[in-house]
Structure formats: C-alpha cells, structure tokens
Amino acid sequence: MMLEYRKYPVFLKFGGMFFHELWIDPHYEEGHRSYMDDQLILRLVRNIYNHDVKLESTIVGYKYFKVNTKYDSKSYRLIVVVPTDFSYLGVRSAFRIKESKNEENKD
DSSP, X not given: OOOOOEEEEEEEEETTXXXXXXXXXXXXXXXXXXXXXXXXXXXXXXXXXXXXXXXXXXXXXXXEEEEEEEETTEEXXXXXXXXXXXXXXXXXXXXXXXXXXXXXXXX
C-alpha cells in the first residue's frame, strides 16, 4: 500500500521562495508516531519561515534540504523537499534530534 502525501494550504517563505501548499509525507509515522504528528510538523515548518537554508542534494527533479529547528525546548530535524517546478513545499521526514552546540538553524 502506497501512502499519499497529506496536503495543507499555507503561506510560507522557504529558501527565498513563497509556497502556498505544504505536502507532508506520512513516512515519519513509521518511527516517530509516538511524539510526531502533522500538527507538530506544521508548527515546525512555520518556525523555519524565511530561514537561510542550504541545499543538501538534488535527486530526480527534487531539491532536498536538512533543516534543524527548535520547538517547545526540543530540537528537531526536518527533511524538506521542493520539486523543480516549485509547486509545493514537502516534508519527507521529521524527527527529534539531540541538541547540538553548533546547531546551524536555530529559532
């Protein structure tokens, strides 16, 4: 069974681009369901509004970004994907990480 992205209307600026739709891949539920849900991901994505981001890779027409952020005194990492037509902002995965002294993207 193939899981489909869940789509949410948003107004976000990410990597210098504005997006009006956020797609969340339910892949995160496989290992992080106990503490992660779509509503938390929406909060985390709003938290990275207008962050400077660094492209991690480009694979088959998608740009991938790794973004660290904090929410409610906890550190998280989002794996964000953007298609080459920039039609939406996608979250491929989201999970908690150990806090780093050198965390690149702070809130």
